[in-house]
Amino acid sequence: MGIVTQILTLPLAPVRGTVWVLDQVLATAEREAYDPEHVRAELAELERQLLDGRVTGEEFDRREDELLDRLEWCVEYQRRRG
Numbered sequence: 001m002g003i004v005t006q007i008l009t010l011p012l013a014p015v016r017g018t019v020w021v022l023d024q025v026l027a028t029a030e031r032e033a034y035d036p037e038h039v040r041a042e043l044a045e046l047e048r049q050l051l052d053g054r055v056t057g058e059e060f061d062r063r064e065d066e067l068l069d070r071l072e073w074c075v076e077y078q079r080r081r082g
Contacts, residue, residue: 034078039071 032038046067050060 034074036071036074036078039067039074043067043071 043064046055046060046063049055050057055063
């Protein structure tokens with residue numbers, strides 16, 4: 001029965017392969033998008049910009065709040081995913 005099923009579903013092999021590739025791309029994108037280390041790096045860069053005078057204190061506070069919210073969200077996401 002297994003060989004018959006494989007023969008009958010052979011035309012679907014390219015579709016299964018494409019689905020697998022898309023799953024891998026999605027998983028990689030999620031890992032990168034929800035990685036707290038990326039947000040921490042952005043926070044460090046923002047602090048360097050403040051110290052160099054490239055951003056104002058007001059701009060720093062606004063962007064820092066956004067990044068801290070995003071960091072909290074990423075950490076929570078990672079915690080839920082295991």
